[in-house]
Amino acid sequence: MARPRTFDEDSAVEAAMRVFWRTGYEATSTQDLCEATGLGRSSIYNTFTSKHALFDRALRRYAERFTAVQLEAIQDSTLPIRERVRRILWSAVEPLPDDPAGCFVINTIVELGPKDAELTALIDRDQELKIDALTSAIAAAQATGELDPAQDAAGLANYVFTVLGGLRVAARRNAPRAQQQAVVETALRLF
Amino acid sequence: MARPRTFDEDSAVEAAMRVFWRTGYEATSTQDLCEATGLGRSSIYNTFTSKHALFDRALRRYAERFTAVQLEAIQDSTLPIRERVRRILWSAVEPLPDDPAGCFVINTIVELGPKDAELTALIDRDQELKIDALTSAIAAAQATGELDPAQDAAGLANYVFTVLGGLRVAARRNAPRAQQQAVVETALRLF
DNA sequence: CAGGTTTTGTACTGATCATTCCACTAGCGA
């Protein structure tokens, strides 16, 4: 019963995600969100309750999608560990052509990290998931002799994602691609 | 002739810097700036002309100060190159106790990078200065045989500052200090 | 002490902010 929606909720979140990603939380107005999603104010508030809640939805969408891709790369046992790490780092160097610059998660840490404990917790959980997966993959590679077992697996995993963060900041600044590629190769020397 | 100021311009910029550093550009209101600096609106606009101009002043202050410290570390020839690099990375792991989390420059890249070409140019120049200095120091170390001359000096310098960026993002998220220290040690293995 | 000049506090501007309200519309079940 009753009138059905004329829009797709999922693609509205997708559109909002891209605006927040490009522009940040504070600098994005509800008007911007209306224009980006094609929805009216009422529909946005009726569906998502607030700007902050929509931001939360958008961030979750982003994190889930990118984490899935990275977990897939990490767990692809047809590739040597070194190539899997390369794929992870490479994602920062060769983003999809019309994605906004940088990483939405890192933008959020920087902008809202000190102010929004809930979002920080969400991001921490996501980060831990990836670190754990990479740690396991590295440990497995050490067990097969593919990697020096003397190294601390968790430490290496942490290192990889820290470098990734640095690359994503560099991407936000439009650093030359060749430079970033060189950094990836340098970082990979430990593998 | 005429009435003198009752405040110190420099310490007003310092106070503004710390608010912008902690809170970002958009989320800092002129009211916040009044409270942080202890000045009235009139004095702020009379002295600094606009919020954006004050932000610019604050960012320059920050960049000049931190760049000076880092250049000093880079050029301290009493230390082996490895220790100099360690000092650079260490600054992200052990910040001064009541400084805001993270790095004001990186916060600015992330928040305003895509929107503010002038600030981006300022940051790029600053970054280049540091990269060049570190490149020279690495090349010198290679010449004395302290470091393998086969490595690309500029590439290594770039790598160091990319890792530093990653560490500073981690600091903004309050990542455990021990984890960050481990990352520093891992990154240093290339030296 | 008086004149000139800049600073300072306060009150105000118009714009924009996130959010809400309400009348209207559109579809589904009866």
Added chain:
DNA sequence: TCGCTAGTGGAATGATCAGTACAAAACCTG
């Protein structure tokens, strides 16, 4: 086809935004 319910568009809401106008105040010079 009628009535219920939920979605929609647009006009409000009051708060806050960056920036300004202006008069009173404070200091230096003469």
